[in-house]
Amino acid sequence: MTERPTPDLEIIETRVYRGANVWSYDKSIHLVVDLGSLEQFPTNTIPGFSEDLVSMLPGLREHSCSRGRRGGFLERLNEGTWLGHVAEHVALALQQLVGHDIRRGKTRQVKGEPGRYNIIYGYIDENVGLSAGRLAVKLVNHLVEGDPDFDWETQRDEFIRRAERTAFGPSTQAIVDEAVSRDIPWIRLNQYSLVQLGQGVHAKRIRATMTSETSSIAVDIASDKDLTTKLLGAAGLPVPKQESVRSADAAVAAARRIGYPVVLKPLDGNHGRGVCLDLQDEDDVRAAFPIAEGQSRRGNVIVESFVTGKDYRCLIIDGRMVAIAERVPASVTGDGRATVEELVELTNADPRRGVGHEKVLTRIKVDEAALEVLADQGHTLESVPAEGEMVKLALTGNMSTGGISIDRTFEAHPENVEIAEEAARMVGLDIAGIDFICPDITEPVREAGGAICEVNAAPGFRMHTHPTIGEPQFIAKPVVDMLFPPGATSRIPIVAVTGTNGKTTTSRMIAHIFKGLGRKVGMTSTDGVVIDERLVIRADASGPRSARMVLQNPRVDFAVFEVARGGILREGLGYERNDVAVVLNVQPDHLGLRGIDTVEQLADVKAVIVEAVPRDGHAVLNADDPLVREMRRKCSGQVVWFSMEEPGSEVRDMIDAHCRRGGKAIVLNPTERGEMIVVQHGRREMQLAWTHLLPATFNGRARMNVQNALGAAAAAFAAGAPLHDIRQGLRTFSTNYYLSPGRLNEVDVNGVNVIVDYCHNAPGMRMLGDFVDRVGDSLASSHDLARPSRIGIIATAGDRRDQDMIDLGMVAAQHFDVCIVREDVALRGRERGATAQLVLDGVHAAMADGARCKQAELVVEEIEAVRHAMSRANRGDLVVVCVDKHAEVMSELENWSDTAQAGSTSNPDAPSADPDYTPPAADAE
The missing domain is CATH 3.40.1190.10 (Mur-like, catalytic domain)
Known part of the structure; x- marks a missing residue:
């Protein structure tokens, strides 16, 4: 035993199982690791190892391991377990750190190889699972002997960021989770949010909250805010006055006609980008125009009347309202002591806030737009708001800009619900986000004032599934209900x-x-x-x-x-x-x-x-x-x-x-x-x-x-x-070439009976040899002058064991008069001619023991072997070709015959006169 451990743990091989496998009923990652000198050092022999590990990953305290109870893995650590087993649990704990609830894992020694172990653990996201395994090995080695280049917090944070980049967004994940709960299979079709639910003819696709049922025309309409407003207005729904413009001067003129205050926003923007609210005069409009124009893909900008009130998002799925959220713009609340900048840092420290959409809330970003909003309220980043004062950092309530949501699903007035549902129908969206601006969603919009300011295709679910205040709404259920109504099939046999x-x-x-x-x-x-x-x-x-x-x-x-x-x-x-x-x-x-x-x-x-x-x-x-x-x-x-x-x-x-x-x-x-x-x-x-x-x-x-x-x-x-x-x-079903290419195809080549088959191992050759004997005996009885010869072209793959190749030759020699040994095109790691020589050795060994075979030849190339066999065959002989490239072989046989009928299943002994006999169907292409 060495005196002290060295960090020798390394990954030798990595496999990703994407379905049931020899180790698990579910998808898994398989690492083959080598412990090196660490094979001599279980955890209880490495001072401080267990304590440091648990301090870095406190979640390991919950692992039950084989003990079946909380803390079971800690018991194993203290009693002494091998570091391959530790790496398994670390890989699971790292995935749990990013919200992947995976608990399946096992570690087994590789038979006959001391110090090598198979580590198998489950995963949700393949890339996250692989990264977890690699980081687990690095961490274990670091705890054995400190690596000055290894910073745990940096490595952990990078792993979390990588997991967040590859993870589904909240909306997609909610739908996938609902599908899984109903036993609906799913396949991720790309690295983003394109997912297939169901199989084959029953499959549906989603991309975030767009589905295969979403109308492309409806999406185009929703993207054109001017057209959307005209359609809704024509249906008698409350909408603000608006005009579409392409220049600052035109925007100023439109604002005069509509009446101040106004709103400028891109014609086809999203996520509230480029939206400028409460513009009071011409200078405000001219300053806001380039901001809105910069977010418009077609360069058009909408000028519309500014509707005051609270911002509500109504979610409509399959024509029915399923959730309503009040959106509150990004803001901080003063305490009389902290500056605005400090309050923003404190708010962003909330673990629910992340960058982008990977968490339920988004961090507040202090940019130029936020500074302008602060200035309009008479504040700067260094200002100290009074206790209880709410200071806005954005004008729109989008969660992507740091806003929060309050669930109002069961508070909305029925008339407002009807208006939102009608708006979704007018646009034609199966899933729509209807944005209301009104004083109070509990009062009818037509009476209290307010309007529909926007209709959104592919609305985010985050504000409804994870509201900052209020009860979460399980809105993935109606989406899956729409795609797979109760009783609908999602799987194919x-x-x-x-x-x-x-x-x-x-x-x-x-x-x-x-x-x-x-x-x-x-x-x-x-x-x-x-x-x-x-x-x-x-x-x-x-x-x-x-x-x-x-x-x-x-x-x-x-x-x-x-x-x-x-x-x-x-x-x-x-x-x-x-x-x-x-x-x-x-x-x-x-x-x-x-x-x-x-x-x-x-x-x-x-x-x-x-x-x-x-x-x-x-x-x-x-x-x-x-x-x-x-x-x-x-x-x-x-x-x-x-x-x-x-x-x-x-x-x-x-x-x-x-x-x-x-x-x-x-x-x-x-x-x-x-x-x-x-x-x-x-x-x-x-x-x-x-x-x-x-x-x-x-x-x-x-x-x-x-x-x-x-x-x-x-x-x-x-x-x-x-x-x-x-x-x-x-x-x-017959073995003609069109129905079963390369599998017992029978061809007549100028009176020579040719059988083309894929046989490539000794057990298969025994079955084929039995068939050759039965067919050969029938041919012999029909030819009185001379016994027909049986010629076999045989081969096997180069990745078989030497003895398997020899066995193939020995079996073939029992059934053929002439054995011609060839080789596949793919050598599979062997030298050209080596595989064929081993098969030939088996034929010669059987011949020495009195086998049927009287002549054995080596013709390495497949087509050359076919030509050689056909050149020595006489009418009535039987030639069996064990093929590699069956299409090329069949083409060569056609070249040899002036009456060849490739794919024929003619059989002189078939009892076609039997009234119960049904002839084979015609060849289908």
Whole structure:
């Protein structure tokens, strides 16, 4: 053990999970940290550490930690805990410091790496969460050994300012909080206030208090104060006299016609900028004109009669008044001792005041306009107002200039409420701020005097949600009610599909079934993003970002996501929950990557989609896979089993017991006519389809697609699809190139049978090899003169383990007469030829043990490998191409054939004469 600790804590790796992940049900930040020498120094061995930490962050006293009670974390500090655990709690405390109520966190040691820890904690704003983690590490190191360049107060204040810059404003946050309370999902679309509420076809957008229902014309009208006044006046509503001018002389002339005192304000300004009140003569008007003109985007200035009284803001949402606030201009109250400047400093010290809109009140700014207002009252900054004297520092009551608000919602006269609601209707705004100037809102404006001086689009909610005096009004509720009326749907059904093999085909089957139901399906897969049958992005789209793209598309009313383990480990799911989770299988693939070294760990990763199933959702699980079977314990909803095992087996007995308790399952029942897919629900059994009548199964020989069809049928059944639509979907789904590119596509090239598939690992090769054996045997029986050859072009990705590559070659050698080994374009960290050589080594090892393969060749480039295979193939031979770039391969095959029918699903053994047989649908583009 070293004699004294040194500040060695450092962040090795950072990940941001934007949805459910292997560590948490909710979005989280994951830091991998190295303690270095600090691994030998728990907190109780570092003098003064705990006391200094708590003095800097008093909020840590509230942390319960694993003790489950207030002060539990302090107990852990005093007993001795490791500094990675401390960094977790500091990151949470820092977020709580800026109002983010996050309490989820955990710290676990990295297996097999002493001194390294996984720190996981929740976040609301991603940038704030990451900054909190970095500052937490700096603070812990500083407390271990003081850093003269580290100033805690400066670092803390900078963190707070950064959080305030990225945070939602009060209005946006109020609406988002209300949506969350109703289980309405939301997505932040930019770094500002543009937010999507809901998913897909149900989505609505807000930007501050403007919504996707807000009329652009209405906003333009409200921005034109002259037009607004004319419209309101034409409706018989009380408005001041006004004229629009473009010069100081014209303003003076208009003021004479209207009569002094007058107000000058920009035609299209906001937040009270450029508004000059109570102008008594020509000199005042000429002095005020450049101020108003400077805030006008079009250069027009409004001259209107000055209406005396108090300033009231009436908030109208969806045609109804929901809140009224009296706005009091920025001011200070004298105490007979302090100067105006001192009183302003004292007022700004209120913790509720901040810069801009990030807090409920804004600091009073002493600028030239404020000094002029002071001078008009006979004061300067050095003046000492008498006790109780109110000294104004602004003429308008806008909160953005330091004003305060008093809630008057339940005091307004009904006639004034009607006037405000009518004004919003005349302009056409769904959310409008109607500004009244009148002596008292409790008396009718038409009798007491006063007028509507302005109609505002996108009015701020801060004065109503956080009034300085009075009760807060929960005005986000009517906004969300307007966007999502009671009973309205905000979510679209989400089906997530994962597994080692078969994910893409199963996803396509499910999407095809629901397309037949008339749904606008958004699907992600390793081939790209498909919206309503149209490929909009060509890329590996099996990750969380692609899922969010689908959820943002306004056409989509049903989502099918292929979920790969890489995306889960990198960013989580990217969405909150899925209604149906399908797990096909878990096989030893992608091991040795991102800390996943065993198939059991891989199963835990894939089980994330099962954990994301809500109570009213379903997990569709392959009962034939022991690792998948165990995932039933992680499901909050119902389990739907599917199985290829025969009746009487142990698995089928388990399924039968499950169904007797009211459960659901999709199974295979063998009969004299073939295998029948059967739906079991409770004690009922319903026949779905013969496997040999499903084009994708190649007369039942493609056992992997039989399994995929079972999974797809179970998912569709769980998602509410009628049985006849599931049947029709499976009968019309084929593996032609247009419906399922790169997945068991069959092509006839001048009498050579070519199968194009994506197989790239040993478990998948076993399934493909079984299919090759079944198809090869049927080809052999139809050619009496010579046995057809089986030629396989095989490859795998470069990020697999060496043994996985060797295993692929060994399995392939059992099923092909000739193995041609190629490589993918992306080498994934290996030298060119290294991956192919390992696969070739596996083929040679199997050949030495007497495998079927009699010849193995290395042709690294994919297209060259295809050309080589086709040049040596004879009529009647079977060529299987395990592809990387399927489009290029299909194009090359077309070049080889003068009668090629790319995408054909012709099958000489398909029982087309059967009256129950439904031929595949025509290829759709």
